[in-house]
Amino acid sequence: MSIRTRFAPSPTGYLHIGGVRTALFNWLLAKQAGGQFILRIDDTDAQRNVGEALQPILDGFRWLGIDWDEGPEIGGPHEPYFQSQRLDKYQAAAKKLLDSGHAYRDYATTAEVTAEREAAEKEKREFVYSRKWMAETDKQAAAFEAEGRSCVVRLKMPRDGVCRIDDLIRGEVDFEWAREQDHVIQRADGTCLYHLATVVDDHDFEITHVVRAVEHLSNTPRQVFIAQSLGYELPQYAHIPFVAEPGSKNKLSKRKIDKYLNNKDFKRLYQSGAAVAEQIGQAVDPSTFNPVLVDFYRDIGFLPDALVNYLLLLGWSLDGETEEFSREEMLKQFSLDRVVKSEASFDPQKLTAFQGRYMNRFHLKHKAKMCTGFLEKAGLVSAPIECEELAYLKQILEAADDRIGMAGDILNFDTFFVADDDLEFEEKPFAKRLLKPDQAGFLLGEFRKLLATTPEFVASDLEQVLHGFCETHGIQPGDIIHAIRVAVTGKAAGFGLFDTLEVLGRERCVNRIELALSELEKRRGQTVE
RNA sequence: GGCCCCUUCGUCUAGCGGUCUAGGACUCCGGCCUUUCACGCCGGCAACACGGGUUCGAGUCCCGUAGGGGUCACCA
Numbered sequence: 001m002s003i004r005t006r007f008a009p010s011p012t013g014y015l016h017i018g019g020v021r022t023a024l025f026n027w028l029l030a031k032q033a034g035g036q037f038i039l040r041i042d043d044t045d046a047q048r049n050v051g052e053a054l055q056p057i058l059d060g061f062r063w064l065g066i067d068w069d070e071g072p073e074i075g076g077p078h079e080p081y082f083q084s085q086r087l088d089k090y091q092a093a094a095k096k097l098l099d100s101g102h103a104y105r106d107y108a109t110t111a112e113v114t115a116e117r118e119a120a121e122k123e124k125r126e127f128v129y130s131r132k133w134m135a136e137t138d139k140q141a142a143a144f145e146a147e148g149r150s151c152v153v154r155l156k157m158p159r160d161g162v163c164r165i166d167d168l169i170r171g172e173v174d175f176e177w178a179r180e181q182d183h184v185i186q187r188a189d190g191t192c193l194y195h196l197a198t199v200v201d202d203h204d205f206e207i208t209h210v211v212r213a214v215e216h217l218s219n220t221p222r223q224v225f226i227a228q229s230l231g232y233e234l235p236q237y238a239h240i241p242f243v244a245e246p247g248s249k250n251k252l253s254k255r256k257i258d259k260y261l262n263n264k265d266f267k268r269l270y271q272s273g274a275a276v277a278e279q280i281g282q283a284v285d286p287s288t289f290n291p292v293l294v295d296f297y298r299d300i301g302f303l304p305d306a307l308v309n310y311l312l313l314l315g316w317s318l319d320g321e322t323e324e325f326s327r328e329e330m331l332k333q334f335s336l337d338r339v340v341k342s343e344a345s346f347d348p349q350k351l352t353a354f355q356g357r358y359m360n361r362f363h364l365k366h367k368a369k370m371c372t373g374f375l376e377k378a379g380l381v382s383a384p385i386e387c388e389e390l391a392y393l394k395q396i397l398e399a400a401d402d403r404i405g406m407a408g409d410i411l412n413f414d415t416f417f418v419a420d421d422d423l424e425f426e427e428k429p430f431a432k433r434l435l436k437p438d439q440a441g442f443l444l445g446e447f448r449k450l451l452a453t454t455p456e457f458v459a460s461d462l463e464q465v466l467h468g469f470c471e472t473h474g475i476q477p478g479d480i481i482h483a484i485r486v487a488v489t490g491k492a493a494g495f496g497l498f499d500t501l502e503v504l505g506r507e508r509c510v511n512r513i514e515l516a517l518s519e520l521e522k523r524r525g526q527t528v529e
Numbered sequence: 530g531g532c533c534c535c536u537u538c539g540u541c542u543a544g545c546g547g548u549c550u551a552g553g554a555c556u557c558c559g560g561c562c563u564u565u566c567a568c569g570c571c572g573g574c575a576a577c578a579c580g581g582g583u584u585c586g587a588g589u590c591c592c593g594u595a596g597g598g599g600u601c602a603c604c605a
Contacts, residue, residue: 347556349540
């Protein structure tokens with residue numbers, strides 16, 4: 001029988017990276033064996049805009065290259081894949097459990113059950129429902145109804161023995177049945193609850209391996225009970241550790257972003273993203289723009305392969321040495337038995353390092369394509385980009401080499417794209433390199449003249465020109481190079497100066513130096529006053 | 530609190546009784562390269578939670594303790 005796995009997101013409007021990690025393991029396990037990976041939508045909680053809240057999740061998976069064989073938008077042989085459209089199946093299952101005596105109608109009010117629970121707590125005794133309001137016959141039910149009570153359906157859990165779960169990752173785990181509660185599986189309004197639904201669906205969809213986060217481990221006995229009572233064959237369970245917060249072992253949560261921002265690495269990641277977002281005019285509302293969510297990475301120009309590779313290693317390793325896995329390699333090598341048992345903290349720096357490696361190896365052509373979107377959104381090139389601009393971008397990318405860690409980093413080179421008149425000089429480098437050195441203005445002026453007359457405006461020649469210039473004036477290259485960089489780019493850092501000059505071209509270099517000089521004059525005047 | 534899970538450098542991990550003076554990666558710190566910023570290269574700091582067993586021998590097996598986490602809904 002072929003392996004069938006599933007990932008079952010609730011339509012919440014975002015894709016959590018911890019969820020992606022779980023989905024990835026499921027996907028890998030199924031696809032490597034030629035099986036199917038199914039996406040099922042857990043929307044029994046019923047909100048209105050399921051479609052709207054689902055789209056970002058589907059988009060996220062598509063971006064990551066995690067494709068599903070059955071599920072929303074593509075359907076499949078077990079349609080529908082939305083729990084909200086399968087309610088009748090759950091009700092049928094509930095009825096079956098009722099009929100077979102594995103569940104019962106319970107007429108207790110919430111207050112009555114709560115009272116029992118609290119009493120048990122007070123006496124420091126384990127709570128087990130008294131089943132006082134249990135109705136196993138129609139006659140009993142009628143009596144309760146005559147009192148004006150309504151009922152829910154509860155599981156009639158065993159009160160002795162042990163539930164042994166054979167977990168592919170944790171081995172055998174025992175739970176005493178007596179400690180399990182008579183969980184509600186159907187509400188008073190007739191709708192059914194998650195645990196019933198998930199068991200029914202997993203069976204209907206012929207899921208062979210349930211790979212999910214450990215927080216579900218303690219829920220498993222009741223699901224086993226439901227499945228067995230319904231006569232289902234049990235799937236293989238594999239409870240993987242969850243993805244934890246940076247610097248702690250708590251579960252990574254989107255809502256705690258404020259706390260994570262106190263972590264310096266997390267903050268750095270967030271800020272580099274926020275800088276990009278700001279330049280392209282994207283909102284940085286933490287509910288959507290958040291390093292815990294996949295969209296964040298897409299929006300600032302990460303490579304999906306880098307994210308996936310990082311996530312793969314968060315809780316799994318091949319040999320402790322190999323770190324880079326292409327999709328083919330991970331499909332070939334992945335195995336559940338090498339999944340780590342303990343929770344793994346999310347490490348923004350390591351993720352960034354993976355991204356850097358992947359980006360460096362990325363083809364210039366593709367890099368240009370990725371960067372184009374950011375330049376367009378920032379209004380630095382025409383939208384859509386024109387041929388000349390694209391060629392210009394490629395020149396910059398070539399010179400920038402591995403200084404583009406993520407596509408959004410192209411915006412660090414924004415001054416290459418602005419009109420000369422709009423060039424702004426960064427305050428500190430301008431002061432340090434132009435304002436402070438007495439000679440800077442004079443040297444810059446002289447160098448500008450030289451640039452205006454240099455026959456070939458190419459990097460190698462320009463380097464010669466500069467060296468000659470230094471000799472004439474009896475200075476070291478370092479005495480003038482920084483000033484030139486600030487003058488033509490407005491910034492202290494960038495790629496090689498001669499490449500910078502060549503890329504900008506003679507006219508702009510000359511213009512910008514002139515601009516810098518007049519700015520210098522202006523400021524010198526101010527300081528004198 | 531009950532139950533369950535987990536515990537090797539700051540972080541991700543290798544290790545399945547001797548080859549461990551514990552390996553790799555990220556970070557960090559030096560150095561080299563260098564016109565800046567990066568990259569790259571070389572080097573360095575840094576861990577078996579603790580206590581008992583078992584054994585000739587324990588990071589590796591067993592039992593405790595401690596710590597961390599999860600779960601205990603008419604949420605998913």
